Amino acid sequence: MENWRKSSYSGEGDGNECVEIANSLTHVAVRDSKTPARATLTFPPEAFAPFLEGLKRDQ
Known part of the structure; x- marks a missing residue:
């Protein structure tokens, strides 16, 4: 079972852009x-940080 937690950005703005993440030894999940x-979405742990960096660049 996944242990989901809200993104630290979930409380900003109108609150309609909320995501949750869950970590395990084998993957990081986003919903x-x-x-x-x-x-x-699931990522191998070593691919999650590059994914986030890509999102930051596109803002």
Whole structure:
């Protein structure tokens, strides 16, 4: 079972852009907190930081 937690940015703005993440030894998972039963992105732990850096560059 995953231990989900909200992003530190979930309380900013209008609150409609919330994501949750969960870590395990084998992956990091990301999902939309408004629709947690829908699709989940999973990354190997070593790929998660580059994913976040890519998002920051695109802002």
